[in-house]
Amino acid sequence: MFKKILIVGCGLIGSSILRATIKKKISKKIYILERSKNHIKQIKRLGLNCEILKDSKKQIPSMDMIIICTHLGEYFKVLNKLEKYINKNTIVTDVGSAKEKIFKKTKTRIKKNINWISSHPIAGSEVSGPKFGNEKLFSDKWCVLIKEKSTKKTQLKILSKFWSKIGSNIVYMNLKEHDHIFSITSHIPHLVAYNMVKTAMNFEKKKKSNIVKFSAGGLRDFTRTAASNEIMWKDIFLYNHKNIIKGIDLFINNMRQIKKLINNKNEKQLIKIMQESKKIRKKIVSSKQDVNLPDFGRR
């Protein structure tokens, strides 16, 4: 399908794309740009078939596709290094979780007529680094492709085929729509999880050991989400800032309302809120967005 693919940043997501691309024989050659020595060591140890590029002056042919898998905050710097690998047919994509602001910010940096089409595979984990990568990470997961008026159809089709081939189900959104939806299904949940753990630490100032010891009552689920990569999430919070602030305000208002219901002993309304949220869980399980096992099947 491709002759040369370049993956920029080879952590959990980048290395999973690398593995899946090797497995599905999608490209004759796969190049990697990675600045972490630790990651490079892991990739070599895993024996994944790819060429790790150094910042040398040696002539490198331009790529058929470039997939940026770094943190959002590094795009700016990374784009400077990529020009030499790009020709008019190269498809440039990324896997970032926030879209609109970064698109506007980088647009000026990118040569005109570049085929930049953003991707967002809804897959990941709280762990980081190539050793946790998995060739099946994208299997049966959604991959959002950003489609704006300016998006070229031929390139969109090629990119769509690529993600399908490594297992994803494709869905198209524009920049605004993407950032709105994922602020509430992903960004605010992460922010809330971090805030929950912070609050627990404040509440139990004297004995943090209690938080650990008795976390199985509910808190431990939050700590998993709140163990996600802090650089990645700092960037997401800043790059989807507007939607996230709106979400925070709504969350706080709702929490105040629940507080009032508790203070007023309004059993009926409390039950109603909880019954509503139970329905969503059922739909998530029946539409196979989560495992159909109590407690995530955890033992």
Add this chain to the structure above:
Amino acid sequence: MFKKILIVGCGLIGSSILRATIKKKISKKIYILERSKNHIKQIKRLGLNCEILKDSKKQIPSMDMIIICTHLGEYFKVLNKLEKYINKNTIVTDVGSAKEKIFKKTKTRIKKNINWISSHPIAGSEVSGPKFGNEKLFSDKWCVLIKEKSTKKTQLKILSKFWSKIGSNIVYMNLKEHDHIFSITSHIPHLVAYNMVKTAMNFEKKKKSNIVKFSAGGLRDFTRTAASNEIMWKDIFLYNHKNIIKGIDLFINNMRQIKKLINNKNEKQLIKIMQESKKIRKKIVSSKQDVNLPDFGRR
């Protein structure tokens, strides 16, 4: 060990105690008081060896131990029905998640000199009903026993042995300490999860299907917790009211602080908060309070 044990309320927890008690041959006979016809049908279908009591006038001998496994809000009503099963040696316990207020409220209802020692096994799930019960539910889990000045040592020792025998590790707390710790490790996390799902529904008013479809980005974890039994949780919120209100206020203040950090683009502080919460996760995993697998080992 016992001749007669009575389990009052045979849902997830009650039926798990039933199974474990049968398995470990702890009592010659086990009686069940259960008002749900559906639960009774399930218990019979499961063939669990016990006698289901009816509210008849037939003489029933007093019990060695009574374990109340109903919702907190039913204790008052239940206690009226229990007098005939209690003598001066009977140990009465419960498995409720909130302690101080319910203890004060029911104290006046209970005959003097009754051996009431409260228990709280830190085990459970988002599912309800006897069919989800599990004889190993308490294995290697904490069980809190409430120890106040008035607690009789002999009976506390017997109760402690009972929980140990079905697999629990015992820890002693007083009423206040219990309600403080579990407000933050269990009650607030549940309230926050319910509030997160409610907020997501508000945010995506028009297209609730998006919440379901793209929940794998983080929200789905919250929906599991927020699928817990609404009657049970309504009671917990009302019976640990003071600690929970304190927790809500602290949570909101912290969330406002994070909002400010985002608005001010304070990357350094945001990263610091997230790094701190990552440490707690590591401790939870290393002290075996959660599985040591990315994504809870979910596939």
